Amino acid sequence: MSNCPKCGKPMKFIEQHQRWYCHACKQYAPKAATGQPAAPQQPIAPVAPQQQVNPLWTQNVYRIRKKVLTLWNKYWIEDQQGKILGFSKMKMFKLKEDIRIYTDENMTTELFAIKQQQILDIWGTFAVVDTQDNKIGYIKRKALASTFVRDEYEVYDAYNRLIGGIYEDTGRGLVRKYVPLGGLVPQHMDLTLNGQKIATINQEFKIIGDIWQLNCIAVPPYLDRRVLLACLLMMGMIERSRK
CATH class of the missing domain: 3.20.90.10 (Tubby Protein; Chain A)
Incomplete structure (x- = not known):
C-alpha cells in the first residue's frame, strides 16, 4: 500500500492504467522520477507437490x-x-x-x-x-x-x-x-x-x-x-x- 504524496492518505492501484489513484484528491499520483511505484505483490499460493506416477x-x-x-x-x-x-x-x-x-x-x-x-x-x-x-x-x-x-x-x-x-x-x-x-x-x-x-x-x-x-x-x-x-x-x- 502507498500513500498519496499530496494528502498522505492511502492510494489504490488501478490495474487497467498501472497507476496509483488517490480517492481523496481524485487524481492519479504523479510518476516519480525513478518510475511508477511498484504494484502490490499478490500472495503466491504454495505449489502442491506432484505425486510421482509409478x-x-x-x-x-x-x-x-x-x-x-x-x-x-x-x-x-x-x-x-x-x-x-x-x-x-x-x-x-x-x-x-x-x-x-x-x-x-x-x-x-x-x-x-x-x-x-x-x-x-x-x-x-x-x-x-x-x-x-x-x-x-x-x-x-x-x-x-x-x-x-x-x-x-x-x-x-x-x-x-x-x-x-x-x-x-x-x-x-x-x-x-x-x-x-x-x-x-x-x-x-x-x-x-x-x-x-x-x-x-x-x-x-x-x-x-x-x-x-x-x-x-x-x-x-x-x-x-x-x-x-x-x-x-x-x-x-x-x-x-x-x-
Missing part, C-alpha cells in the same frame, strides 16, 4: 523373468530396458495361491496381489487386488479348452463382468500338447478386449526358467495394467506346475 502403470512393454529355485520361484517385472519395476517370490506346493508383488527384492512396499479364489484350483479364478484389498479385476482359466486344444483365459472387470480374453495360437497350442517335446515350443498369445486385440504375449525359449514379454498395442486407459501383469505371472505359475 512407472509400472505406464509401460507399453513389460518383461517377466522367472528363476526356479528349490522351494521358491522368483519373478522380476522389468521394462524394455531391463529396469526392475516389480518383484514376486512364490513358494511351491501351496494349497491356495496368494501372490504378492513388491517394488523390489526387499519386499517392503507392496504394489498389488493375485489371490486364488478356491483351494487346490489351479485352473480356476484368480482375483487381482490393490494394496487396500480392492478388486481390480479377475482372471479365469478355461479348463476344457486349455487342457485339450490351447490355453485360454477370460478377463473380468472389478465387478466380475466378462470384458475380454487371452488366447494361445491354436497351432502352437496343439504342438505343445500332443507333439513329443512340444512343451519346449514358446507360447504366443493375444489379449483381446471387447473383441479387439490390445496386446500380445510372447514367451522366449529357455531350458531353465522363463522369460515372458507383454507388448501393449492399444490398451485403453481404463484397463489397469496390473491385470495384464497378473496374466503373465499366472502363465508362469501354470508352466511351473506343468514342468
Whole structure:
C-alpha cells in the first residue's frame, strides 16, 4: 500500500492504467522520477507437490523373468530396458495361491496381489487386488479348452463382468500338447478386449526358467495394467506346475 504524496492518505492501484489513484484528491499520483511505484505483490499460493506416477502403470512393454529355485520361484517385472519395476517370490506346493508383488527384492512396499479364489484350483479364478484389498479385476482359466486344444483365459472387470480374453495360437497350442517335446515350443498369445486385440504375449525359449514379454498395442486407459501383469505371472505359475 502507498500513500498519496499530496494528502498522505492511502492510494489504490488501478490495474487497467498501472497507476496509483488517490480517492481523496481524485487524481492519479504523479510518476516519480525513478518510475511508477511498484504494484502490490499478490500472495503466491504454495505449489502442491506432484505425486510421482509409478512407472509400472505406464509401460507399453513389460518383461517377466522367472528363476526356479528349490522351494521358491522368483519373478522380476522389468521394462524394455531391463529396469526392475516389480518383484514376486512364490513358494511351491501351496494349497491356495496368494501372490504378492513388491517394488523390489526387499519386499517392503507392496504394489498389488493375485489371490486364488478356491483351494487346490489351479485352473480356476484368480482375483487381482490393490494394496487396500480392492478388486481390480479377475482372471479365469478355461479348463476344457486349455487342457485339450490351447490355453485360454477370460478377463473380468472389478465387478466380475466378462470384458475380454487371452488366447494361445491354436497351432502352437496343439504342438505343445500332443507333439513329443512340444512343451519346449514358446507360447504366443493375444489379449483381446471387447473383441479387439490390445496386446500380445510372447514367451522366449529357455531350458531353465522363463522369460515372458507383454507388448501393449492399444490398451485403453481404463484397463489397469496390473491385470495384464497378473496374466503373465499366472502363465508362469501354470508352466511351473506343468514342468
